[in-house]
Amino acid sequence: GNSVTQMEGPVTLSEEAFLTINCTYTATGYPSLFWYVQYPGEGLQLLLKATKADDKGSNKGFEATYRKETTSFHLEKGSVQVSDSAVYFCALSDNQAGTALIFGKGTTLSVSS
Amino acid sequence: KAGVTQTPRYLIKTRGQQVTLSCSPISGHRSVSWYQQTPGQGLQFLFEYFSETQRNKGNFPGRFSGRQFSNSRSEMNVSTLELGDSALYLCASSLDAGGPTDTQYFGPGTRLTVL
Numbered sequence: 001g002n003s004v005t006q007m008e009g010p011v012t013l014s015e016e017a018f019l020t021i022n023c024t025y026t027a028t029g030y031p032s033l034f035w036y037v038q039y040p041g042e043g044l045q046l047l048l049k050a051t052k053a054d055d056k057g058s059n060k061g062f063e064a065t066y067r068k069e070t071t072s073f074h075l076e077k078g079s080v081q082v083s084d085s086a087v088y089f090c091a092l093s094d095n096q097a098g099t100a101l102i103f104g105k106g107t108t109l110s111v112s113s
Numbered sequence: 114k115a116g117v118t119q120t121p122r123y124l125i126k127t128r129g130q131q132v133t134l135s136c137s138p139i140s141g142h143r144s145v146s147w148y149q150q151t152p153g154q155g156l157q158f159l160f161e162y163f164s165e166t167q168r169n170k171g172n173f174p175g176r177f178s179g180r181q182f183s184n185s186r187s188e189m190n191v192s193t194l195e196l197g198d199s200a201l202y203l204c205a206s207s208l209d210a211g212g213p214t215d216t217q218y219f220g221p222g223t224r225l226t227v228l
Contacts (some may be wrong), residue, residue, distance in 0.1 A: 042219050043221040049216060067213045099146060099169075099207055099217060101158065101205075
């Protein structure tokens with residue numbers, strides 16, 4: 001079945017460091033891929049998405065490229081801020097009958113000043 | 114435009130009781146999905162409603178049910194609560210159940226605690 005695997009956290013970085021959170025997926029067909037972020041005590045916010053191979057999603061300095069050959073969608077940011085501290089979820093949607101998302105376990109990012 | 118709203122935000126129940134959670138989607142959105150979030154299992158899909166019909170269902174027991182009204186508002190019900198039902202229940206809406214490219218927007222969730 002479809003699945004998403006994320007790197008285990010927590011990830012601890014200093015402000016202005018480079019961030020990579022790895023995400024790989026298994027899916028039949030051609031899924032759309034998403035990164036969501038969850039701040040403490042809140043719901044999920046869409047960070048970025050890509051709907052086909054080689055698409056690059058970007059938002060707020062974060063980027064991820066849909067790599068079909070490696071079935072990956074790694075999240076990157078060149079310079080993290082303390083305000084980026086949150087839990088990041090990689091997800092895919094591959095359900096032709098609806099929009100059910102399959103999520104990874106989440107990666108906790110902690111950025112210190 | 115107002116986001117997805119969920120009520121109540123917090124709920125405490127005892128085992129054996131039942132509970133109803135409510136979700137109001139973004140205006141104009143016709144699809145509503147529900148997810149359960151727990152520390153152990155992570156985020157898991159419960160079900161999706163579109164035009165008052167359940168279009169998709171996750172792997173949860175029949176104690177979990179839902180419905181959608183003509184104004185797209187949705188409710189989910191959990192009967193005979195168990196301790197393991199303690200979780201954050203998230204509702205998400207999307208403009209159209211158009212398939213994998215559709216984007217879901219999440220509400221803040223309802224925190225259910227079962228004692």
